Structures are given as structure tokens and as C-alpha cells.
Amino acid sequence: xxxxxxxxxxxxxxxxxxxxxxxxxxxxxxxxxxxxxxxxxxxxxxxxxxxxxxxxxxxxxxxxxxxxxxxxxxxxxxxxxxxxxxxxxxxxxxxxxxxxxxxxxxxxxxxxxxxxxxxxxxxxxxxxxxxxxxxxxxxxxxxxxxxxxxxxxxxxxxxxxxxxxxxxxxxxxxxxxxxxxxxxxxxxxxxxxxxxxxxxxxxxxxxxxxxxxxxxxxxxxxxxxxxxxxxxxxxxxxxxxxxxxxxxxx
Amino acid sequence: xxxxxxxxxxxxxxxxxxxxxxxxxxxxxxxxxxxxxxxxxxxxxxxxxxxxxxxxxxxxxxxxxxxxxxxxxxxxxxxxxxxxxxxxxxxxxxxxxxxxxxxxxxxxxxxxxxxxxxxxxxxxxxxxxxxxxxxxxxxxxxxxxxxxxxxxxxxxxxxxxxxxxxxxxxxxxxxxxxxxxxxxxxxxxxxxxxxxxxxxxxxxxxxxxxxxxxxxxxxxxxxxxxxxxxxxxxxxxxxxxxxxxxxxxxxxxxxxxxxxxxxxxxxxxxxxxxxxxxxxxxxxxxxxxxxxxxxxxxxxxxxxxxxxxxxxxxxxxxxxxxxxxxxxxxxxxxxxxxxxxxxxxxxxxxxxxxxxxxxxxxxxxxxxxxxxxxxxxxxxxxxxxxxxxxxxxxxxxxxxxxxxxxxxxxxxxxxxxxxxxxxxxxxxxxxxxxxxxxxxxxxxxxxxxxxxxxxxxxxxxxxxxxxxxxxxxxxxxxxxxxx
Numbered sequence: 001x002x003x004x005x006x007x008x009x010x011x012x013x014x015x016x017x018x019x020x021x022x023x024x025x026x027x028x029x030x031x032x033x034x035x036x037x038x039x040x041x042x043x044x045x046x047x048x049x050x051x052x053x054x055x056x057x058x059x060x061x062x063x064x065x066x067x068x069x070x071x072x073x074x075x076x077x078x079x080x081x082x083x084x085x086x087x088x089x090x091x092x093x094x095x096x097x098x099x100x101x102x103x104x105x106x107x108x109x110x111x112x113x114x115x116x117x118x119x120x121x122x123x124x125x126x127x128x129x130x131x132x133x134x135x136x137x138x139x140x141x142x143x144x145x146x147x148x149x150x151x152x153x154x155x156x157x158x159x160x161x162x163x164x165x166x167x168x169x170x171x172x173x174x175x176x177x178x179x180x181x182x183x184x185x186x187x188x189x190x191x192x193x194x195x196x197x198x199x200x201x202x203x204x205x206x207x208x209x210x211x212x213x214x215x216x217x218x219x220x221x222x223x224x225x226x227x228x229x230x231x232x233x234x235x236x237x238x239x240x241x242x243x244x245x246x247x248x249x250x
Numbered sequence: 251x252x253x254x255x256x257x258x259x260x261x262x263x264x265x266x267x268x269x270x271x272x273x274x275x276x277x278x279x280x281x282x283x284x285x286x287x288x289x290x291x292x293x294x295x296x297x298x299x300x301x302x303x304x305x306x307x308x309x310x311x312x313x314x315x316x317x318x319x320x321x322x323x324x325x326x327x328x329x330x331x332x333x334x335x336x337x338x339x340x341x342x343x344x345x346x347x348x349x350x351x352x353x354x355x356x357x358x359x360x361x362x363x364x365x366x367x368x369x370x371x372x373x374x375x376x377x378x379x380x381x382x383x384x385x386x387x388x389x390x391x392x393x394x395x396x397x398x399x400x401x402x403x404x405x406x407x408x409x410x411x412x413x414x415x416x417x418x419x420x421x422x423x424x425x426x427x428x429x430x431x432x433x434x435x436x437x438x439x440x441x442x443x444x445x446x447x448x449x450x451x452x453x454x455x456x457x458x459x460x461x462x463x464x465x466x467x468x469x470x471x472x473x474x475x476x477x478x479x480x481x482x483x484x485x486x487x488x489x490x491x492x493x494x495x496x497x498x499x500x501x502x503x504x505x506x507x508x509x510x511x512x513x514x515x516x517x518x519x520x521x522x523x524x525x526x527x528x529x530x531x532x533x534x535x536x537x538x539x540x541x542x543x544x545x546x547x548x549x550x551x552x553x554x555x556x557x558x559x560x561x562x563x564x565x566x567x568x569x570x571x572x573x574x575x576x577x578x579x580x581x582x583x584x585x586x587x588x589x590x591x592x593x594x595x596x597x598x599x600x601x602x603x604x605x606x607x608x609x610x611x612x613x614x615x616x617x618x619x620x621x622x623x624x625x626x627x628x629x630x631x632x633x634x635x636x637x638x639x640x641x642x643x644x645x646x647x648x649x650x651x652x653x654x655x656x657x658x659x660x661x662x663x664x665x666x667x668x669x670x671x672x673x674x675x676x677x678x679x680x681x682x683x684x685x686x687x688x689x690x691x692x693x694x695x696x697x698x699x700x701x702x703x704x705x706x707x708x709x710x711x712x713x714x715x716x717x718x719x720x721x722x723x724x725x726x727x728x729x730x731x732x733x
Binding site for chain 2: 050051052053073074075078079083084087089090091092093094095099100103104107108111143162164
């Protein structure tokens with residue numbers, strides 16, 4: 001059974017067709033990259049998967065570990081192991097990073113029947129993971145994403161991913177706004193979490209990120225559909241010839 | 251230990267006033283219905299008061315008769331019939347229940363959300379249990395400790411008997427009987443409240459909360475509190491509780507007076523969670539309170555911190571009169587109004603002395619159909635050279651049927667002073683909610699987290715043991731307001 005299965009997903013926004021029958025199957029241990037030009041429906045896809053209000057499917061279905069997502073609210077999906085690393089992480093003024101993380105992790109643990117972590121155990125775990133991500137303790141004390149640089153925001157997203165141990169992670173344009181050094185740190189953080197039990201879907205415009213997070217499969221998204229799938233070499237083709245050639249050929 | 255003290259504090263307040271589910275054979279010795287000169291005399295007589303206090307009450311009563319109820323606040327309620335209120339009832343014996351099954355399930359649900367253990371829930375709800383410890387002996391221990399320092403902490407009715415000179419000197423010295431309609435009424439008919447006296451040079455070794463008033467009696471709806479801090483002292487006082495309180499008295503008109511001498515500091519913290527009424531506001535408490543502190547001495551400091559989540563109507567402006575040079579006034583407030591609640595609250599900072607400083611941080615949260623008004627006055631008088639005020643007034647709206655209003659009055663009579671006022675209004679954004687949901691928090695958790703983040707600057711001013719519960723309380727007060 002695939003970890004994530006999208007079957008003929010159709011979705012309208014403001015009466016405009018955005019996803020037009022998108023299908024994708026992701027199994028455990030796999031990393032998939034979804035590449036596409038602006039306006040191809042990349043962000044819509046990630047919001048749809050995460051269950052944002054207003055992004056409900058018109059037809060088709062998505063299954064997470066065999067369970068239909070249409071029956072689940074955004075928070076249930078998250079607790080069940082679906083994680084979205086935001087392209088633009090949201091600021092939460094006054095909400096300390098550590099307490100935010102703890103609430104999130106304990107919600108997930110409760111769902112898994114693992115029992116909530118007490119304060120000390122949690123802080124210890126968070127610091128351990130943070131140091132691997134080059135996230136300073138100081139950042140965990142600050143309000144979530146408030147005054148963070150672009151790089152810090154993305155590192156904090158991946159730190160949350162590492163703490164929540166999701167089954168399926170969707171990285172939405174995680175490379176945007178990162179310089180090369182930051183890109184490397186974030187990618188190392190993601191790679192460290194790759195294992196046989198989970199799967200990662202990388203959504204990106206540029207091939208650059210895929211030099212660091214090497215995918216098993218690459219899909220080209222255009223006009224609400226996947227028009228071509230292949231191995232990592234497909235990304236290089238995009239880099240070389242642009243999307244236009246591929247789209248015209250399809 | 252601290253948590254337990256706090257719990258017991260709640261027990262006292264909840265169980266003595268909570269009306270649901272109790273067998274009502276309370277042998278309350280009530281004064282006849284209504285208000286008259288005779289009723290004022292009755293109260294004074296019952297309390298065996300000295301003549302001067304009776305005369306003071308009568309003067310207040312006459313003044314009250316000549317006054318009119320204020321109508322400038324942004325609150326709307328039917329006219330109060332003051333002849334339809336009982337102004338005195340004898341202290342009640344606490345009713346006992348046999349088990350938690352007899353307690354209103356709604357109350358139990360709230361206890362659970364506040365994280366109060368079963369055993370303490372029983373105590374809180376007035377169920378007959380073996381106390382975890384002998385509460386009287388604990389209170390006695392603390393009282394002895396306070397007495398050793400020379401601190402007086404007792405019901406004000408007791409202080410009238412034991413320390414008449416102090417009471418006579420200071421009662422009404424901060425809030426004169428003619429100050430306002432409800433203060434005049436309170437002066438005429440107040441039944442009880444706290445009295446605190448901190449002698450020179452003493453730093454009060456513990457937070458004072460109402461629980462430690464030995465022989466505590468039902469303070470009733472017209473509570474009167476007087477705190478005097480002599481030179482070089484410090485005291486922190488806590489009132490109220492997070493567990494929901496109900497009361498058969500709809501009108502509450504308390505008066506709190508604080509006096510700080512040279513280099514004295516008084517920190518006064520309130521968590522108010524009176525019954526707000528049902529979704530349409532029916533049956534909720536009217537909380538019309540006058541609170542004021544006089545910074546009489548040089549370098550004195552008075553700090554008000556309040557978390558207001560309850561009551562159908564709140565009308566309350568804890569203020570500081572900064573008379574002493576270099577004195578400091580602070581006001582930190584969180585006011586939550588949900589459903590049909592109406593809150594008109596804020597502060598007054600009156601700068602009289604030189605180089606006086608005041609800080610106002612007000613966080614108003616409105617949800618449902620609620621109206622939440624910040625009303626604040628900053629007055630810099632002619633001689634208050636070098637004085638400064640900073641005001642920050644933030645409103646958070648949840649939903650699109652509520653209202654937030656900011657009404658600042660700034661009067662500056664000297665150019666040699668600085669007044670700053672900042673105000674913001676924001677909404678919980680869909681982006682913020684979605685971000686939290688995506689991390690597995692449910693809507694209520696997310697709202698509570700975002701709102702508590704919004705209030706953080708105020709919450710950190712609360713004493714630790716209050717802060718944690720106050721945080722949960724804010725979340726509970728807003729339940730069902732989002733999504």
C-alpha cells in the first residue's frame with residue numbers, strides 16, 4: 001500500500017480549474033520531486049493535501065496510508081503523519097518556539113498512543129534535534145518565525161519535521177529565499193530524515209534543490225496535471241531546456 | 251504547597267457563592283429587601299461598628315441618593331432596581347455535597363480543563379472530603395509568620411475593631427465617598443473585604459491572597475479592600491480565581507484602595523472570572539468596580555495586573571495617582587469578552603509629582619458579539635515636570651460580529667513631559683490558524699496559543715502560580731469562538 005496516493009484529483013479555485021485530474025502514488029522510502037512552472041498548481045497541491053479551508057477536491061480522492069483524506073480535517077491529517085513545510089512560514093507573535101513545538105509534538109504523540117512528553121524530556125529532545133539543524137537554543141525561545149531570517153524560517157520548518165516524525169512530508173518551495181549555505185543545511189536536515197518508513201514530496205520550481213535532496217522520482221506538473229514522470233535525470237532536462245520544451249512535447 | 255493554597259482560595263470563593271446543585275437550607279439572616287437609611291444602620295449595627303463609621307456610611311448614603319448612575323461607558327443593560335437587592339446577609343455555613351456526582355457537570359468540565367486534580371475538585375466544589383491538610387492550621391502558621399513581621403492581614407470588619415485608627419485614617423482617603431455612584435453605594439453598604447497593613451521596612455514574605463484572611467466571611471457583593479504600605483515596603487496581593495464563580499447577586503460594586511508611602515511597592519493582581527451569563531448574556535454578573543492607588547511617597551510604585559474573562563458587564567478602571575516625586579504606576583490588563591459580554595475597562599494615570607512614570611499595556615480580545623472598550627486617561631499636571639507615560643493598547647478580534655474600541659484621554663498641562671500612545675487592532679489570521687492546524691493542534695488549542703501569545707506581555711506580570719491557570723482560562727473563555 002502506498003503511503004500517499006492521489007487519484008484523479010480535480011480542484012477549482014474561484015471557479016477556475018486548477019488541478020485537472022492529478023494522480024500520484026508515493027511509497028515508503030521514496031522521495032518524489034514535483035517540478036513545474038509558476039501557476040501550474042504546485043502550491044494548490046500542497047494546500048489541498050494539507051486540508052486548508054477552501055481547497056477541497058471537486059472530485060477524485062487522496063489516501064494517506066490507505067485512509068481517505070476527504071474525511072479528515074487539517075489537524076487530523078497532521079496528527080496522522082502528514083507534514084507540510086511552508087513556503088512562507090507564518091509568524092505567531094508572542095508564541096514561544098519551544099511551547100509551540102511541544103504542543104505540536106504532544107498532539108502527534110497522543111495520536112500515536114505514545115503519551116505526552118514532560119517538559120524536561122521535551123526540551124532535551126528539542127535541543128538535540130536543534131543542534132543537528134544548527135538551530136540555536138535562542139531561536140527556540142523566540143516567538144515562532146517572528147523576526148526570523150529566510151534561512152532561519154526554513155530551518156525551523158525542518159526542525160519541526162524532525163520532531164514530528166511524519167509519514168509523508170511535503171516540502172513546498174523549501175529552497176526559496178535560501179542562499180547556498182542555508183540550502184545545504186536545510187537539505188542535510190531533510191536527508192537525515194529519509195528512511196524506509198517515510199516518504200518525502202519535494203515541490204520546487206528549480207532543479208537546484210534536487211542537487212542536495214536527490215529524488216527517486218521526478219514529475220513535471222503543468223496546467224494541473226502531471227505530464228511527465230521519470231528519474232533524477234528529468235530534473236536536469238528541465239534545467240537544460242526549461243519547462244517549455246517538455247510542455248510542448250506533452 | 252503553593253498550588254494547594256491557591257486551590258483552597260478557590261474553594262472558599264466558589265463554594266460560598268456557587269448556587270447550583272446545593273440543597274438550599276442556608277440559614278441566611280438577611281436584612282429586609284431594599285436600601286434605606288435603616289438598612290445602612292442595620293448593617294453597621296450587625297457589625298458592631300463604631301459611631302464614626304456609621305456616620306461615614308450615612309454620609310455616603312445621602313451622597314449616593316443625590317447622584318446619578320454613570321452612563322458614559324460603552325455598555326448597555328437594563329436599569330438596576332436598587333430596592334430589589336438584599337444588602338446584608340449573615341455569613342453562611344458552607345453547604346456540603348456527598349459526592350462529585352451532585353456537582354454541576356459544566357463546572358466539573360471546566361475544572362478538568364484547568365487541570366485541577368479530582369481531590370482538589372471535590373474540595374473546590376464543596377464536597378465533603380477529608381482535607382489534604384488541616385487548612386486552619388496552615389492559615390494559622392502563615393498568620394503567625396505575618397504577625398512576626400508586624401503585618402496585619404485580616405477582614406476589614408475585624409480591622410475596624412482591632413485597628414480603628416488605621417482604618418479611620420485611610421478609608422475613603424483614596425476614593426472619597428463622592429467619587430462616583432458605585433463607590434458611594436459601596437461606602438454606604440460594604441459588608442467586608444481585606445485589610446492589609448505593611449509596617450515600615452517590611453517586605454511581605456509571601457503573596458497575600460484572600461484565603462489567608464482567617465475567619466473569612468462572605469464578603470458579598472459590596473467588597474471593600476484597603477492596603478497600606480508604609481516606607482520601604484513591598485507587598486504582592488492576589489484576588490480572584492480562575493475557576494468560574496457564580497453568585498446569586500447580579501450587581502457587584504467593590505472598592506479597592508491602595509496607599510504607598512516612600513519607596514513602597516504594591517503589586518495587585520486580579521483574575522476575574524465571574525459568571526458571564528448565557529450566550530445572550532442573561533444572568534451574568536455586573537462588575538462595577540472602583541480601584542485606585544495613591545503613590546503618596548517618593549519613589550513609590552503601584553502596579554495593577556488584571557486578567558478579566560468573566561462577568562456580563564465589566565466597568566473597571568484601576569488607577570494610580572502619582573503624587574510622590576519619582577513614583578511609578580503600572581497597568582497591565584487582559585480583557586476577554588466573548589458572546590454577549592461587554593467590557594469597558596482601562597485605567598487612569600494622574601501624574602502630579604515630578605519625574606513620575608506610568609506604563610499602560612492593555613490587551614483586549616473580543617469574540618462572538620462582544621464589545622470590548624479600552625478607556626484610559628493620562629493626565630500630566632502642571633508640576634509633573636519630567637514625567638513620562640507609555641501606553642500600548644492592542645485589540646484582537648475573533649470573528650466579524652464583535653467590536654473593539656479604544657478611547658484614550660490625554661491631558662498634558664506641562665510641556666516638560668512625554669506621553670506616548672500606541673494602538674493596534676488585529677485579527678487572528680486564517681494563515682496563523684492553518685499553520686497551527688497543520689502542526690496537529692486543534693482549533694481551540696490554536697486559538698488559545700495565538701491569543702496567549704498576544705497577551706504575553708501582560709501574563710508575564712502575573713505571579714507564576716496564577717499565570718499558568720490564567721493562560722488556560724483564556725483559552726476556555728474563547729471556546730467555540732473560532733471555526
